[in-house]
Amino acid sequence: MFANEVRLGNIVxxxxxxxxxxxxRLIALLSGNDTSFAPVPLSLAWIAGASYNELxxxxxxxELSQWAxxxxxxxxxxxxxxIATSAPVAYVHQxxxxxxxxxxxxxxxxxxxxxxx
Numbered sequence: 001m002f003a004n005e006v007r008l009g010n011i012v013x014x015x016x017x018x019x020x021x022x023x024x025r026l027i028a029l030l031s032g033n034d035t036s037f038a039p040v041p042l043s044l045a046w047i048a049g050a051s052y053n054e055l056x057x058x059x060x061x062x063e064l065s066q067w068a069x070x071x072x073x074x075x076x077x078x079x080x081x082x083i084a085t086s087a088p089v090a091y092v093h094q095x096x097x098x099x100x101x102x103x104x105x106x107x108x109x110x111x112x113x114x115x116x117x
Contacts, residue, residue: 003030009106010093013038018111039091042071046092046109063103069095 006012006029010021015036019025029037040046047069050059058068058077067078075086076098089095092109099107 003032005097006093007097007100010096011040011109011111012093013040020111039093042074042090042092042095044071046095047071061099061107063105064099067102 006021006026008021008023008026011018012021013019014025016038018040021029025037047059047061050061050069052059053068056068057072058070060068067076069076069089070086073086074088074090076089076095077086087098089098096107096109099105
């Protein structure tokens with residue numbers, strides 16, 4: 001995980017525990033002095049608010065309309081007409097950032113949704 005991938009409010013692991021990045025944590029991460037941060041792998045528990053399309057094996061958030069999350073291939077896919085593209089998303093902070101970029105809204109995810117295994 002690189003410092004330029006995260007923003008305030010992203011959920012990451014700090015010393016193995018899920019935390020929401022606040023200003024002091026983000027400053028520590030940006031300074032490169034703290035190496036205790038790691039990305040949170042995306043899992044089914046994190047997308048509990050999404051609806052599942054069994055035919056396509058994808059998950060959809062109502063706010064993202066044409067975009068769908070494919071957990072098997074770890075990507076978000078867009079299918080609109082003849083256009084087909086995808087964006088890699090293997091970690092919770094990537095999903096949060098994509099959601100914000102596409103909707104202008106924060107994707108609120110409670111920390112208790114994390115599943116480590």
